[in-house]
Amino acid sequence: MTTIGALSAALRARKVSSVELTREALSRVKSAQRTLNAFITIDEQGALDAARAADAALARGDGGALTGIPIAHKDVLMTAGLRTTCASRMLERFVAPYDAHVVARLREAGTVLVGKTNMDEFAMGSSNENSFFGPACNPWNPACVPGGSSGGSAAAVAARLLPGSTGTDTGGSIRQPAALSGVSGLKPTYGVCSRYGLVAFASSLDTPGAFAQDAEGCALLLDAMAGHDDRDSTSLDRPREDYARELRAPSRAKPLAGLRVGLPREYSGEGVAAEVAAAVDAALTQLRALGATTVAVDLPRVKHSVPVYYVIAPAEASSNLSRFDGVRYGHRAERYADLADMYCRTRAEGFGAEVKRRILVGTYVLSHGYYDAYYLKAQQVRRLIAQDFARALAQCDVIVGPTTPTAAFAIGANADDPVQMYLNDIFTIAANLTGMPAMSIPCGFTSDALPIGLQIQGNYFDEARLLNVAHRYQQATDWHLRVPPGFEA
C-alpha cells in the first residue's frame, strides 16, 4: 500500500479499483493480525460493500480525493452497526447506533472502512499495552510497543496494511505512536474536528486526528474530517479550509525560505536519548537547507505540563467514565447483592488497572477540600503554559523538537512504573493543554532500527503551515517511505 495521494490518483485514473485495493487491505490486515494485533474488529463485508459503492461513484466520475481509499478507525470512535469497544471489557459487545461526526464525514468522502483498531483502554496509555484485547505490536520490532493510545492505527499504517487511519490525541495519543511506529500523525487545533461520537476520556483535551505515511495523506484526511458540528458545543464554526493548498505549490530550491523555526531550550538535554537528539539535529539541518532559520525560544513553564495533565485528564475522566455503570448498556456483573455492589463489581470487572488508577486519581483531585489545590491550580498553570506558547510563537512560526524522549520500548518494560510511562508524553502534552495543532513525522532511526519522530507545533489553526513544513521535509528525505521488514508490498 502506497500513499493516499498516489492511491487516489490511481483510483481516479481507473488503474486500480477500490474493490481490488480493499481486498488487498483486508488480506494484509488479516495476515498481520497474529504478529501485530492492530485490529479489534475487521468488517470484511461492510468494507467490500463500501468499495463497490466507491467504484460506482468513480465510474460516474463522482469520486473525490478519498473515494475508494481503505482506512480504519480507532475503536474509540462510534461506528453505526459496527461494534465500538474502546478496548475495554466494559464495551466488549457494544454496537453503536450512530456514527461519530468524523466517521460520518469520512464515509461521505467515500472512504472504505475496513475495521476498528486496537488502542489503550479508553485511550489511557502510551503503549497500547492497556487493551482488553491484548497489546498491539510495533511493525519495526514486534517485541516493542507501537506507542499509544492509538497504537493499532499507527501500526496499521506503518506496516502498510492501510494508507491511512484515524486516531485521537488527548496527551499525545496520535503523535507518540506516530513517532514510535514511524508514520506521520496530525493532531489538529482543538475544536476543528467534532468530538461527537468520540468516547470521552478528557473532554477539554480529546482531539480527533489522522495517521498517514506522509503529510499529504494527513492533509487529505483532515480535509474530510474538519468542519463544524452543532452537536458539539466546543466545535468551532470556521470557513472551510483546503489543508493541502500549500503542498501543491511547485517545489523551489528553498521552499521554506522565511520560515522561523523555534527551538525551545527546554526540549533538549536531560532525558532525551542521544540517538533521538542526533536525529532531531539532523532534521533541523535539513530544514535550514530548505531555507528555514532557527531561533531559540523559552517555554519556562512547559516543565509543569505532565503534572498539570495528570490532574486535569484524570479529573475529567473520572466523571466521563461514570456512565459505565452497568445500568443501561455494556458490561454488568453477573452476581451482586445490591445496587452499590452491582456498581462496584461491574466497574471492578469492566475496567482495567490503568483506567481504575486514573479514575481514582481524578476522584481524589476533585474531592472536597482538594479541588482548589489540584484541579483549580492545574487549570491556572494550564493558562500560563498557553501564555508561554503564545509568547514563543510571536518570535517564530513553528516550534520543532523531538516527539518523544526515546524510541519504542519493549512491551512490559514500563509496565510497573506508571510515572516513567507518563514521561513518554513530556513533549506532546503541552499541545493538548493549549489546544494548538501539532504533528509528528519520521526523521530517522536508532541503531536498533526503531523509528524516531520529529514534532512540529504551531499556532491555532496553523495546520496548513505545519503540513507544508512536513511535506517539504518529506520531499527532501525518505524516512517516511521506509517500510518495516516483512511488510513490503
Add this chain to the structure above:
Amino acid sequence: MTWEIVIGIETHTQLSTASKIFSGASTAFGSAPNTQASAVDIALPGVLPVLNRAAVDRAIRFGLAVGGTINRRSVFARKNYFYPDLPKGYQVSQYERPIVRGGTLTFAMDDGERTVRLTRAHLEEDAGKSLHEGLPPALGDVSGIDLNRAGTPLLEIVSEPDLRSAAEAVAYAKSLHALVTWIGVCDGNLQQGNFRCDANVSVRHPGEPLGTRCEIKNLNSFRFLAQAIEFEARRQIDVVEDGGTVVQQTRLFDADRNETRPMRSKEDAQDYRYFPDPDLPPLDVDDAWIERVRAAMPELPAAMRTRLAADGISVYDAAQLTMSRALVDYYEAVCKALPATDSTARKLAANWVLGEFSAARNRDDIEIASSPVAPAQLAALLRRIADRTLSGKMAKDVFDALWRGEATGDAAADAIIERRGLRQISDTAAIEALVRQVIAGNPTIVAEFRAGREKAFNSLVGQVMKASKGKANPAQVNALLRRELGR
C-alpha cells in the same frame, strides 16, 4: 421562652420548553417509558450536550421578574454521583456562577405584606425516574428506569432564610407558583412534579444566631409543605427542650404518617466533586439578549393589581383575580366584551368571575382553558343583568344552563332566556296589577303589616314574586308594594 422558626425554600420549577435542556428530545409528560429519551438523554458513549437557549430565555425572564441580577457569564458544572436514574453519573447544574443572583418576592399575608430575598436561581437538568412498582410481573423482582424526564430543564430558585412560619412558607410558595406560571416559564403542574419544594428548617430563640438546619426534600404540594414544616419545627424544638442538639440532616416527609424521617446526615453526605463541565462553554448573556427577553415580558401581577384597582374594582378583588394569569385574562376578556366598561360594569364582571364562575370551576374541577362558558357568553349574560332583563337569581339559573351547555354561541344567554321565558317583568302596570291582586287576596297578612309586623311585608313580596313566576323585578315589587300599602 418563645421559639422562632426559620425557613428557607429551594424550589425546582420545570421550565416550559418544548425540548430538553441539552438534547432535542420532547419534554411532553405522560408518554410511554423511555420513548422521549434520545442518545444524549440515555448517555450513550460519545454523545455531547448542546444548551437549549429557550431554557436560558426563561431563566432570564424569571430573573427580570424578581428584580435579580442576570449574570453576564454563568458556568455549568457537573455534580457527580451514582444513581440508576442519573444516566451520565453526573447532573449538569450551575454551581459557583448561577445565571440569576439576588432578587425579591413580595406577597400578601392577612396582616400585611412580606418581602423575601432570593439568593439565586440556576439552570440544571432533571434526572429520570426509578419505577419500583407497576412493572410486568414476568420481569420478576426488578426496578425499572424511565428516562423520559432525564434532561428536562429546571430552574432551581433558592430563597434566603427569611420565612418565619409554615403559613409564610406556603404563602411564599404560592406566590412563587403564581409568578412562574404568570410569566409562562413553568406550567406549575404540581401533580406532575413540575413545581417541587425543599424546605430548610431550623429553630432558635428570637435574636439568637441561626440554629442547625434540616432539609426536607421533595414537597410537591402546599399542604405537605405546611405539614412538613410544622412537624419538623416541633421535632427540633422537642429535641432542644429535651437537652439534645439538632443534627444537620436531609429528611423526607411521609405524608401518610405526617412526619419527617432522616434520609442522610451530614457525616455521610456525598462529595459531589463539582467541576466546570468541559463539554459546555461558559454561558455568556449579552445586553441584547436580556433586552429581547425584557421586551417580551408580560405585565407582572403587582402592576396589574394596581391597574385593575385603579379601574374601579376593589383591591381585594384585584388581588384575587391576579392570583392566576388565566383567571385575570378571563376577567379582562369578559370586560372587553361588555358594551360599557365603567366601574359598575367591571365590579359586576369581577363579582361573577370570582363568584359563580370560580365556584362552578372548583365544583367541577375544570381548567379555565376548557371552561364551558366563554368570556363573551358570560359578558352577554351580564348585559342582561345590567339592562334589568334578569334578576340576580334568574341570572344564576341562566349561568347554570350555560355551564351545562344548553345553548351555544356568543348570544347563548339570550337563547336560554327566550326559551325559558325568563324575561324579567319591569312593566310597572303589570306589577301594579299583581300587587293589588295580592293585597286583596291576603287581608290577614296586610292587617299584620299595618299592625307593625315588618316581617309580614316580606311575605307579601314573596306572594307577588310567586304570582309573577319569579319574573317580576324585585326592586319594583318592593317599591310598588310599599306605595300601595301606604295608601
